[in-house]
Amino acid sequence: MQTARQTGWMVVRQARNLMREPIWIAMMIIQPMIWLLLYGQLFSKVTSLRAGAGSYVEFLTPGVVCMNAFFGGTWAGMAMINDLDRHVVDRFLAAPASRLAIVLSQVVRAGLTAILQAIVLLLVGLALGVRVHGGALGWLVVLAAAFLLAMVFAGFSNGIALLLRREASMIASANFVSLPLMFLSSILVATALMPGWIRAIARFNPVNWGVLASRNAVVTGGDWGHSSLYLLFLLAAVTATSLFATWCFRSYQRSI
Amino acid sequence: MDAIVVEDLHKRYKTVQALDGVSFSVREGEVFGLLGPNGAGKSTTVRVLTTLTRADSGTASVAGEDVAKHPNRVRRAIGYVAQDSGVDWEATGRENLLLQGRIHGMAGPPLRGRVDELLELVGLGDSADRIARTYSGGMKRRLDVAIGLVHKPRVLFLDEPTTGLDPEARAAMWEEVERLAREEHLTILLTTHYLEEADRLAERVAIVSQGRIVVEGSPETLKAGLEGESVSVELRETDGRLAPAVEVVRRAVGARDVLVDGQVVRARVPNGGQAIPVILSALESDGFHVASVTTARPSLDDVYLHYTGRDFTKEDKEGGA
Numbered sequence: 214m215q216t217a218r219q220t221g222w223m224v225v226r227q228a229r230n231l232m233r234e235p236i237w238i239a240m241m242i243i244q245p246m247i248w249l250l251l252y253g254q255l256f257s258k259v260t261s262l263r264a265g266a267g268s269y270v271e272f273l274t275p276g277v278v279c280m281n282a283f284f285g286g287t288w289a290g291m292a293m294i295n296d297l298d299r300h301v302v303d304r305f306l307a308a309p310a311s312r313l314a315i316v317l318s319q320v321v322r323a324g325l326t327a328i329l330q331a332i333v334l335l336l337v338g339l340a341l342g343v344r345v346h347g348g349a350l351g352w353l354v355v356l357a358a359a360f361l362l363a364m365v366f367a368g369f370s371n372g373i374a375l376l377l378r379r380e381a382s383m384i385a386s387a388n389f390v391s392l393p394l395m396f397l398s399s400i401l402v403a404t405a406l407m408p409g410w411i412r413a414i415a416r417f418n419p420v421n422w423g424v425l426a427s428r429n430a431v432v433t434g435g436d437w438g439h440s441s442l443y444l445l446f447l448l449a450a451v452t453a454t455s456l457f458a459t460w461c462f463r464s465y466q467r468s469i
Numbered sequence: 470m471d472a473i474v475v476e477d478l479h480k481r482y483k484t485v486q487a488l489d490g491v492s493f494s495v496r497e498g499e500v501f502g503l504l505g506p507n508g509a510g511k512s513t514t515v516r517v518l519t520t521l522t523r524a525d526s527g528t529a530s531v532a533g534e535d536v537a538k539h540p541n542r543v544r545r546a547i548g549y550v551a552q553d554s555g556v557d558w559e560a561t562g563r564e565n566l567l568l569q570g571r572i573h574g575m576a577g578p579p580l581r582g583r584v585d586e587l588l589e590l591v592g593l594g595d596s597a598d599r600i601a602r603t604y605s606g607g608m609k610r611r612l613d614v615a616i617g618l619v620h621k622p623r624v625l626f627l628d629e630p631t632t633g634l635d636p637e638a639r640a641a642m643w644e645e646v647e648r649l650a651r652e653e654h655l656t657i658l659l660t661t662h663y664l665e666e667a668d669r670l671a672e673r674v675a676i677v678s679q680g681r682i683v684v685e686g687s688p689e690t691l692k693a694g695l696e697g698e699s700v701s702v703e704l705r706e707t708d709g710r711l712a713p714a715v716e717v718v719r720r721a722v723g724a725r726d727v728l729v730d731g732q733v734v735r736a737r738v739p740n741g742g743q744a745i746p747v748i749l750s751a752l753e754s755d756g757f758h759v760a761s762v763t764t765a766r767p768s769l770d771d772v773y774l775h776y777t778g779r780d781f782t783k784e785d786k787e788g789g790a
Contacts, residue, residue, distance in 0.1 A: 309574070
């Protein structure tokens with residue numbers, strides 16, 4: 214209970230601080246739109262990619278929502294590094310702040326950002342002729358997938374931040390993880406078109422769980438059983454990575 | 470009852486033995502100073518006592534609670550003003566204080582009232598709603614102190630509270646610490662590498678060097694424990710030949726504690742009146758020109774030199790973080 218309350222106040226702190234950064238807000242909104250427009254145009258002529266969707270943009274929109282969510286998640290640790298450098302974390306740790314709350318506040322903040330971006334992307338998609346075949350429930354599934362996916366990687370990223378504690382190392386590891394995971398998923402290309410070995414790996418890629426759940430919701434507009442299963446996988450992964458990050462406080466506290 | 474009891478703390482970082490058997494205790498309501506150069510182990514001691522990190526061995530209790538067994542009980546009882554400011558730069562002073570209060574489980578009107586009171590107390594009333602990024606160094610430091618006090622702790626840790634402050638801000642901080650000790654009856658553990666700061670604020674001082682406490686007592690007792698006087702001889706045109714001058718002084722009066730500070734050679738001698746003519750003639754006959762001579766009662770500088778055999782100022786500059 215206390216952890217939940219502290220998480221809430223720490224999320225308020227982060228959201229408020231970010232709201233004071235107009236450039237950050239602008240980038241947060243514009244960047245996902247650029248992904249969607251760029252990729253949508255780039256591959257629009259390759260009709261075989263879209264696997265039954267009404268258009269490539271329709272196929273792509275849930276993918277870009279997920280790509281954007283997990284990219285955002287992988288960078289979430291930067292805020293933790295900033296707080297470590299500014300000794301805000303030490304200040305919390307010497308007070309009765311729950312370590313889980315410190316991690317969860319970063320994780321939830323990344324998840325909420327991903328939801329906002331997902332809404333922007335879906336609206337842009339609608340303008341480009343995308344139909345969410347799953348209706349209101351479909352929207353909900355896409356937003357849930359974005360929320361959970363961002364949180365999975367935010368937990369992981371915060372753990373790495375506590376282990377490495379250096380900005381340059383953090384940037385290197387975020388890059389190291391994000392591009393391979395993107396190409397090992399069906400963000401850009403339908404699963405059926407992937408080489409067998411990539412398809413095999415993609416099954417264990419949390420990014421792909423999010424993509425499949427939200428693509429079901431947008432393109433198929435059904436198959437809720439599979440979608441909710443993927444969302445459950447993601448929830449389990451969020452739990453795992455958040456606990457991992459909380460455990461990483463040990464390493465940090467040994468070093469100070 | 471003792472507010473802080475520390476017994477035989479050891480802690481090793483990869484290549485550095487930061488704490489090598491630290492023991493001391495602080496009485497309730499006392500201002501206690503840990504004095505030593507950079508890298509002596511003061512901050513590590515404070516980080517163990519504030520539950521930020523664990524000692525490899527040894528025990529410590531704060532406000533009656535064991536720091537390793539009941540860290541959360543300790544955290545509720547203490548305020549911590551770290552060496553490096555923990556202020557959230559992107560939040561206002563008031564927001565910083567409100568969040569800290571909420572972490573301590575405070576809420577509603579009592580919290581808002583306490584925050585208003587503290588902002589006035591540390592002189593941030595007019596800048597309470599400005600982003601802390603725009604604060605001066607002294608203002609950030611005062612906000613740090615307010616953050617440490619928001620939940621009315623019983624024990625306050627001040628780790629190098631005046632490092633990096635200009636003289637005016639330092640004087641204001643000293644007055645604030647004196648007020649807290651006098652009016653709020655807080656137990657305060659203060660670390661500092663300023664001898665004058667420990668001398669002025671602390672009722673008792675422990676001198677820390679290389680992870681150990683070398684001596685402990687009130688500044689007065691420590692200074693009185695050194696017999697005699699401190700003689701300072703300022704030299705003219707030494708051409709960097711200060712080392713031989715130290716030798717000359719040491720030989721002339723058989724003084725053990727001799728150190729160099731700029732152009733000044735300082736020695737502790739049993740009797741200044743007898744030693745000065747001997748020192749002067751020895752220096753003159755070796756070709757040194759004396760600009761001035763003064764005598765004084767021993768300072769904490771001399772105490773440090775006496776107990777560690779090392780020059781405080783020099784060691785402090787060479788020390789790490």
